[in-house]
Amino acid sequence: DVKVTQSSRYLVKRTGEKVFLECVQDMDHENMFWYRQDPGLGLRLIYFSYDVKMKEKGDIPEGYSVSREKKERFSLILESASTNQTSMYLCAISPGTDHTDTQYFGPGTRLTVL
Amino acid sequence: ELKVEQNPLFLSMQEGKNYTIYCNYSTTSDRLYWYRQDPGKSLESLFVLLSNGAVKQEGRLMASLDTKARLSTLHITAAVHDLSATYFCAVIIQGAQKLVFGQGTRLTINP
Numbered sequence: 001d002v003k004v005t006q007s008s009r010y011l012v013k014r015t016g017e018k019v020f021l022e023c024v025q026d027m028d029h030e031n032m033f034w035y036r037q038d039p040g041l042g043l044r045l046i047y048f049s050y051d052v053k054m055k056e057k058g059d060i061p062e063g064y065s066v067s068r069e070k071k072e073r074f075s076l077i078l079e080s081a082s083t084n085q086t087s088m089y090l091c092a093i094s095p096g097t098d099h100t101d102t103q104y105f106g107p108g109t110r111l112t113v114l
Numbered sequence: 115e116l117k118v119e120q121n122p123l124f125l126s127m128q129e130g131k132n133y134t135i136y137c138n139y140s141t142t143s144d145r146l147y148w149y150r151q152d153p154g155k156s157l158e159s160l161f162v163l164l165s166n167g168a169v170k171q172e173g174r175l176m177a178s179l180d181t182k183a184r185l186s187t188l189h190i191t192a193a194v195h196d197l198s199a200t201y202f203c204a205v206i207i208q209g210a211q212k213l214v215f216g217q218g219t220r221l222t223i224n225p
Contacts, residue, residue: 031211040123042202042215043157050211058212090156094211101145101206103213105157 002027004106006091012112019078021109023091030096032074033103034058034066037088049074050096081113116141118205120216128224130192135219137186137203145206146186147213148177150199157202161188193223 007022023032031050035043035058045058047066055066063085067075078085088110092103117140127133137146145164149157161170163179163186170177174197176189186203200220204213 033213040217042118042217043204043213044215045212048212092157096211101211102147102159102162104159105149107156 002093002104004091004093004104006089006106006109008109009107010110010112012114013078013081014114015082017078017081017113019081019111019113021076021078021089021091021111023074023076023106025072025093027093027095027104028071029093030071031094031103032068033092033094034064034074034076035090035092036060037090037108043090046076081111083113085111086113087111116143116205116207116214118203118214118216120201120203120219122219123217124220124222126222126224127190127193129194132192133190135188135190135201135203135221137188137216139184139186139205139214142181142184143205143208144181146179147204147206148186148188149202149204151202151218152199160201190221195223195225197221198223 003026005024033048034046037043049055049068065077090108091106094103119138121136148160151157161177166181168179174191179186200218202218204215
């Protein structure tokens, strides 16, 4: 079974705080992704990474950064949290060598910024 | 820019009935995915459709893909309460690993 874990299920932070969300996989997959999910908007891609130390901007990268120092770990960083970053954050992985490119999702972190 | 639209966004139906969820996308793509999300849970992969005319079935769910019409359907046969969930379609951008998701269809099946 594909295993993707996220550091917290629920998180409450204050405006201006620096926030770290962590995603860990045990599948040795190349590709890792961060999405946010908001009602009526589906999932929107924030950042993704094809390999260690590599990152690509997604559709909504503003206000976020990422770090991938090790293959199994992909961190999403909110440099200065704002209330409009209150959302569900989902990490996903895909093999990179599988022709289907199916993405497998973690359980999600519901972040509230007060 | 690739856009993916689902229809309807909300669907309430009775057990035993049939219905179809539609997924339209705006530019060429040859791979389409269907996911299920239960309340408070993450996304679970249901189907991957890899070519024009592809059809996949699992239990009471059947998905199909028409790449010429840029349309996929998810058909529910004789619905049961356990199928209540939000269903997302997603399309891959050709040449990239990026998925673009539809808004999701919240399906409620009443006993």
